[in-house]
Amino acid sequence: GIVGGQIGLGAGIAFADKYRGEDHVTLCFMGDGAIRQGMLHETFNMAMTWKLPVVFIIENNNYAMGTSVERTSNVHDLSTLGESYDMPGLGVNGMRCEDVHEAIAMACAHVRDGKGPYLLDIKTYRYKGHSMSDPQKYRTKEEVEEYKKQDPIESVRATLLKEKWANEAELERIDADVKKEVEAAVKFAEESPMATEDALYKHVYAEKNYPFEKD
DSSP: OOTTHHHHHHHHHHHHHHHHTOOOOEEEEEEGGGGGSHHHHHHHHHHHHTTOSEEEEEEEOSSTTTSOHHHHOSOOOGGGTTGGGTOOEEEEETTOHHHHHHHHHHHHHHIIIIIOOEEEEEEOOOSSOSSTTOOOTTSOHHHHHHHHTTOHHHHHHHHHHHTTSSOHHHHHHHHHHHHHHHHHHHHHHHHSOOOOGGGGGTTSSOOTTTTOOOO
16 A cells, blocks of 8 residues: 555545544554655645544654654654644653553543643564565674563553452463454455455445444
């Protein structure tokens, strides 16, 4: 797909919700690589002008595919990208689930108050390459290991045990259940027949009962 293409689509969904008078908030996700697309600024301007109910969320791993934000943008604090349009923003530690939860709840409350869009720059990290062919020469192994020490899943696990909200046996059971679910999904995909040509035209335009197919 087109990098950043979902930004305009997200605002479009928010526009439709506002037009119909529905009490919805659209969460529009993008990577830090998408911030350099013109679509972002056009959408920010229109979304603020119309006070659309949308929260724009940057999943900022700092490298996009393989080039750091510092090398590709004069603005390093991505939470400020909406300031030209009076869009408020906030930088969030994406390695802490609690911080992310609180930030999204706050941003949604802002939007529901009719104040228009909100921008969240959620700073996170990916441990592996962008693809199988990514040699990851743009960062050191030491950097990756340092971020692994902040792993949000391990952090939540430690909190659950410390506060005695769960024990080891319960967490191990959850892990086992999730692995079974993933394995079942992979098995279903591998054993399912290939899509037929008519599938190319599914979900391209609004269909009956869209977006829910009752049959």
